[in-house]
Amino acid sequence: MRVFVLLCALVASALSLQFGVVVFPETGHLNPLLAIVEAASKNGHTTVVFGPEFFMKSCEREVGSYPFAKCVNLGFYNISEFGDEYMQKIVQMDPLPSLEEINKHANAFNAFLAPALLAAIQRESIHLDLFLVDFGAWSGTAVADALKTPTIVVWPLTLQFPVINNPSIPALGTAMSLHMSWTERLYNYFVQHVFLIGMTFATEPVHNAIRASVGAAPVDKYDLYYRRIIITPSIYGLDIGQPLCPNVNAVGFLSRVSTESDLSNSNVPAEWKEFMDGCTNGIVYINMGSVAILPDEWVHRIESAAVHFVTEKKQCVVWKLQKRQLNIVTEARNTDPSLMRLTTHLPFSPRLLLAHPHASVFVTHCGDTSVYESVQNMVPLVGISLFADQADMCARVADARVGLSLDKRSPTLSNDLISAITEMQTDKRPVAMKKLKSLKALGHALGGARRAADILESVALHADLYQNFFCDFVQLPWYQLHDIDVTLASGVGLFVLFYVPYLLFRACCCRGSKRQQRDTKHKRE
Incomplete structure (x- = not known):
């Protein structure tokens, strides 16, 4: 043995x-x-x-x-x-x-x-x-x-x-919808090619200098x-x-099985369990990430919307924010604590909150992990992107109809946020939930x-x-890689296709016009 x-x-x-x-x-x-x-x-x-x-x-x-x-x-x-x-x-x-x-x-x-x-x-x-x-x-x-x-x-x-470079696929950093206008497609195509040029003359030398430092080719x-x-x-x-x-x-979904197995009430502190179970009108979860520093004015706009849902709609709000932000949201701190929870650190995984049946909407900066976790737990989103590729992820959320995307700089952000959350809780919710259900199934099937x-x-x-x-x-050679040979050949072909008939038409018309002018002249004589 x-x-x-x-x-x-x-x-x-x-x-x-x-x-x-x-x-x-x-x-x-x-x-x-x-x-x-x-x-x-x-x-x-x-x-x-x-x-x-x-x-x-x-x-x-x-x-x-x-x-x-x-x-x-x-x-x-x-x-x-x-x-x-x-x-x-x-x-x-x-x-x-x-x-x-x-x-x-x-x-x-x-x-x-x-x-x-x-x-x-x-x-x-x-x-x-x-x-x-x-x-x-x-x-x-x-x-x-x-x-x-x-x-x-x-x-x-x-x-x-x-x-291949495709003007129909939004370039990274453009925050464009999949449904672009003609001018947006042109701009997108331009950005894609500028990006390639930048990779050639800026990124590639930097990468190779770093590679040389460790002896890589x-x-x-x-x-x-x-x-x-x-x-x-x-x-x-x-x-x-x-x-x-x-x-x-x-x-x-790249989520840990150990985290999934933690989605039980026993892993939520008793006071938090009691709080979430009592939020029968729904929970609005707000988390704008732990890295970005929002201007105070933006924080107050989000605060105004959060207070609205507590005081006017009697819904619960869980807002995970930074310590410096917590110090300035005085109105939110003075709002009914049985409905408003402000915290710099959740004592359990955020996925536990999203998995709760009372979670209704997730207000997020559209970080990749946050969006995927929300989809996995079938919670509609309202995105306010802050920097880098977050805007692209917010655009994907809106295109998929599982959420809405808002402008971080909007002076009416507070009202925009109230409207967006309300829409995702009412009119747009059936479509969003249907789409979330299919995305969740596909995410697991992969x-x-x-x-x-x-x-x-x-x-x-x-x-x-x-x-x-x-x-x-x-x-491929650079001129084939960027379709330059095809573009030039197509241009020449179109030129021949349209210009040659134009010349023939002009020649015929001119000949007839000249003959008519001669006949008129002879008659006068």
Whole structure:
């Protein structure tokens, strides 16, 4: 019997793989990766999560519960520049400029990350069978290449991966609806091509300089998009269905099973359970994220709407806000505490609140994780995007008819918010709930974290077989890649098609006109 147990242990050890998770140190980026970590652990694989020093406490708190996972410190990284003043500046920008600004700091972080990651792996003598790289920590792919280890990159949406530039697919940062006017399509097409030019002359040199710092060979601008296996929590119907290369794997909800099993009343503190159970008129949940710093004026506009639902409609409001915001919402603090809950930290997972049958509407900044959790729990949304790609996600929510999107700068935001919440609770609710039901079913059918873990295992064991999954079109000459040859040929063809008949028509008309002029002249003579 002992021999049999020993043999089983040896077989399990032989089949066990070790994955390295390289994460951008922010909660919204960590959560979907943790779902994959948990699923991989249940398959008997070990996982090492890498992050900077300031992120270690969060990492160890979240990862410590998994028996086959650990956190590795990459050392000190200075985050002092990301203070309240900087984040307030970012929030007041339009989506595209804020994306550019954030990209500058992302490049700085990735310049730190690559050599720190390589040094940590060598220092700890860690052997990895595969790197799972968050899109915000893209320089992890450079270290993987230097170590000749397979990689998988996790992206939140598929908008970044069209097979070709398509003016019908909204470009990242434009916040456009899928239903665009002719002028919007032209603008969208322009943005897509400017983005490609920027990738060629700005992004590609930065990436290759960072790659050189760890001894990795240079790559082109398409490397992160078309030459890596990609996992995304996309759900088509929320995300935009489009032709994709086979390296992109939409897996649906990336949520932890352990979190799902926590959706029971026993995990909610008694006072919160009593509060939510008593909210028979519905709960409006407001959470604008923990990173962005909203101007006081915007906070007061949201406060006015929150107070309205408590005082006028006798509905409950749970508002998770930052400490500095809590200090200025005096009207909300003085509102009926049996209906209004203001908190800087929920003592349970937000998904527990969204899963409660009385949850009616979720007011959110349209962070990826927040939107997917709301869809999974079938709670309609009202989005107020603050920066970067949040505006794109808000647009997807509105297109899918599972919520409404509002302008953060609107001077009438308070009234707009009241109207939007009311609509999602009444007129628009039946359509939203029907759509949410289908999206939830599809999200689970795509396989989620378990399928993602299976993909990790397959790529780690059979990396060579996945070379056929990449799009060969990116290797075309530049004039073919951007359809310049087709555009020119079409232009010449149209010119010939219309101009030659015009010349013939003109020649015929002119000949007849000249003959008529001669005849008239002869008659006069």
